[in-house]
Structures are given as structure tokens and as C-alpha cells.
Amino acid sequence: MPPIRKPDRSWAKSDQDKADTFALHLEDQFKPNEITSSIKPNPVPKCYNACIELFTPLMVAKEIDKMNCKKSPGHDGITGRMLRELPRRGILYLTLIFNAIIISNYFPESWKLAKIIVVLKPGKPAEEPSSYRPISLLTAISKLFERLLMIRLNPIIQENKLFPIFQYGFRRMHAITEQAHSVAKLASIALEDKSYCCGVFLDVAQAFDRVWHDGLLHKLQLFLPLHYVKVFESYLTNRKFYVCFNEFKSSIHKIRAGVPQGSVVGPVLYNLYTADIPISDHVENSVFADDTAILTNDKDLNTATNRLQKHIDKLSSWTTQWKIALNTNKSVHINFTLRKEKPIPLVLHGAVIPYQTTVKYLGVHFDQRLTWRDHIMAKTKTAGLKFRAYYWLMGKHSSLSLENKRLMYMMIIRPTWSYAAPVWSTASQSNINILERRQNITIRSMVNVYRYTKNADLLNDFNIPTARETIRSLSDNYEQRLHKHPNTRAIELLDSSSDTHRLKRPRLLF
Helix, strand or coil, rough: CCCCCCCEEECCCHHHHHHHHHHHHHHHHHHCCCCCCCCCCCCCCCCCCCCCCCCCCCHHHHHHHHHCCCCCCCCCCCCCCHHHHCCCHHHHHHHHHHHHHHHHHCHHHHHHHEEEEEEEEECCCCCHHHEEEEEEEHHHHHHHHHHHHHHHHHHHHHHHHCCCCCCCCCCCCCCHHHHHHHHHHHHHHHCCCCCCEEEECCCCCCCCCCCCHHHHHHHHHHHCCCHHHHHHHHHCCCCCEEEEECECCCCCCEEEECCCCCCCCCCHHHHHHCCCCCCCCCCCEEEEECEEEEEECCCHHHHHHHHHHHHHHHHHHHHHHCCECCCCCEEEEEECCCCCCCCCCCCECCCCCCEEEEEECCCCEEECCCHHHHHHHHHHHHHHHHHHCCHHHHHHCCCHHHHHHHHHHHHHHHHHCCCCCCCCCCCCCCHHHHHHHHHHHHHHHHHHCCCCHHHHHHHHHHHCHHHHHHHHHHHHHHHHHCCCCCCCCHHHHHHCCCCCCCCCCCCCCC
């Protein structure tokens, strides 16, 4: 790693200086946004519980068996494998500790210390500390307690429907494909009806790292039993971290905001914090964790834009109240339409949201006419670069067996271009042929085959389906999953009654 820039623009050259520099940078990141809020959070009152449902040793043993033993340990060095080797007495002692936490509403201080390592983000300057992604390593025992706590919280969340129907992030049986499909379907309806689908894709700045703790506890009092809120108050208060770089450690710093990265309950807490996101009539919210898309359809561009602007103003006021920062420069405004009318600007926090003809949402590239060419070209390029990185192992000069080469292709290369295939399965045959050519080139580069061998024969011998067959298979599996989906909003994606078939373009394969 090269030298790292310090806040005073000098250089951190030694490993100890680099660890301290990263720690100072992260300490500044783990604090609430400097936004003045009109909300005065209610303090969590004292809790006296006469009846609390405690954990049993059998529950603890079952959750230990479900833990991933390959996860890196926290600062205490205790791994999941060690927990699995505990005798019965050890499990009984853990059960007593976990029940004492629930009864006393006190989370141990040693479990609130995070060990952080940093990994360089792709394509970012290596000398800037902001170019590195922090990976938080928590203690295995604290994550075991969180798993047990979620057993108690999940029924409360499901019975009271605390998560909004349009939030698909960190939820069982909710995937990126369904959320991207809902955006694509709303846009395709506008194209069929000769109308406009005005959309804004918002970027939340450091969403998980800057969650306002006082505001989160204020909301939790509305959703959860008080004794759980008291546990979360102790869980969030006085959290600390240190950065580990090679064999050197920084000093310990405080975490003043955010949900703990790498924790079990962190994503759930974020979903509860943003559960009351504003909604408006004739405006569709599509949220996956912090990735937020807002869309509305109308025959008239002015009407659709004004409706969307009113919802953005409402959302802007809500984010200010709860100290959530929206990045205007990274947000995108797009109109899905076949018409050539000039777009009307949208304003967020006094700045115009940049307008683009293509937007990337949840890893899928949406162009304003839904031709999917930009997405296919991007995924084809990524697949080529990934194969080039593995060419030493998968190339025709490699001594690896053909069976293992095929296995690597099916597990590493193909998922790169087949990502969210049911969403863009309406792409034209000419665009699908781009993927077919990429796949044929890759397979020929893997096998030292005679130059006049047909691609169809090569794929058949290699037992690899064509790109169209792959898309069809993934779409069929996706359709079966939608029929059993717990979210009615996802089930509605199967309804094709609104399709008028005006456009002469392929329909969804199911």
C-alpha cells in the first residue's frame, strides 16, 4: 500500500501511521450528519418487566450450529468453531449471560468493540483514506446473541408489518431481481401507453454509518416492547473501534452514529429507522436498503414532473428531520419515454438533480427506452475482463481439466452477464446475440479446438446452454419464485393485464 494522505495533507508512511490515519478518518465518518432537526427525541424510560421470555440452552445450541465457522473473529479471537466445541456447561453459561442481558438491559462493553480492517475500492486513488472500504469484525459471541434476539423480534416485525411493502432490502425471500423488475414494469407500462414515467434515483450519503442514534431509539419506542428498546440503547451507546493494519493497531476511537457494520441486527435497525419514509398518491417508492427509486406515470410531462417534485419536497423535509443526507450530485433524474420532449428539471435541496438517459440501479442499467443495450454491453465487458483475469487458469494453455474449466465458467463468468436476467429478458435478439458472441469467444478461448468447429457443437459437447436458453431457465425459476412470494407487491408483477402489446418488442419470457 502506498503512503496515505493525512488530514493535514502530509503523508502517513509507516504501518502505525496508516492505522492511525484510517482511524481518524473513520471517527469523523461515524458521527451524525450536521443537520439541524426539529425533532426532539424522547429519552428511553426505565423498564421494569415482570415477565420476559428467556432463551433456553437448546435455542443457543441450535444457533451455534447455524453459525458460519469460516467468519473471521473479532478482537477476542473467538471463532464460531470454538463455540461449536463448547461442552454442555459452556452452553449453559452462555445462556445465563444472554438471559442476564435481557433482564438487566445491559450489553457488555467488551462486545461493543469492533476490529476494523480496510480494503481498497476498485478504481479509487490508493493514497486517499476515503478510497478504502472498512470491514468491521465483531465478536462471535455478540453476533450469537444478536441471532437469538432476532428470533424474538422477527415475529413482532412480521405481525405488525413494521417494514414497508416497498422495502426489499435485508428481508427473507426478497431479492434485487424483484425490485428491479418493479421499476422496469412501471417504465414499460409508460412506453406502452405513450406516456411518461418520470423517475428519480436518490443517493443516500453514508446511509448506515450516520444513523442518528437518538432518533433511532425514539422510533424503536413506537415499534418494539420497551425492554428490547432498553437493550438496544445499551447496544448502541458507547460503541468503539480500532483499525488493524498488518500487525499494527490504532488507538481506540468512539462511534457516535450508525448501525454496527457486520452485525446481525444492524440491517434490521436501519430498515426500522427508515420505515416511515413518506408516500404519496400515484407515486411509487422502490427501496432496497438505502437504494431509493421514486417513479410516477402520466400522459402529461408537466403533471408527472410536478407530482414527483412535490414528493421530493416531502422526502427532503423527512430526511432533514431525521438527519439523513441526500447527495444531489450523485442522484439521477430520468424520464422513461419514447417521446423527444425536453425534460423539466427537478430540484433537491435547492440544487437541480442531474438528468441522464441511462441510470444504474441495483446493478442493472436502465435506459430511457428500455432497450437494455447499455446493460448488456456493460455486463459483456465485465465478463470479458473477469475471464482475462482468470485466463492463466481457464485458458487453452492451462493444464486444468475441461470439467473444472466448465465449472469455473458456470460459477464465475456466467453469473457476471446473467445477473438479473428476468428483468432484461425483453431485450431484442440482436442485443442477446452480443452475449452469445461473448460466450462463444470465451468457450473457444478455454478449449484448443479446431477453427472450423461449429459453436453449437462446442456448446453441446461442453454441456453449456446458449445465452437465450440461460435467460429462459432463469426466468422460469424466477416466475416460480414469484408465485410463492410473501409480498403482494411482488406477486403483482405476474399480472400482465396492463400490457397492451402495442410495441413490437419481446415480452417477458414468462
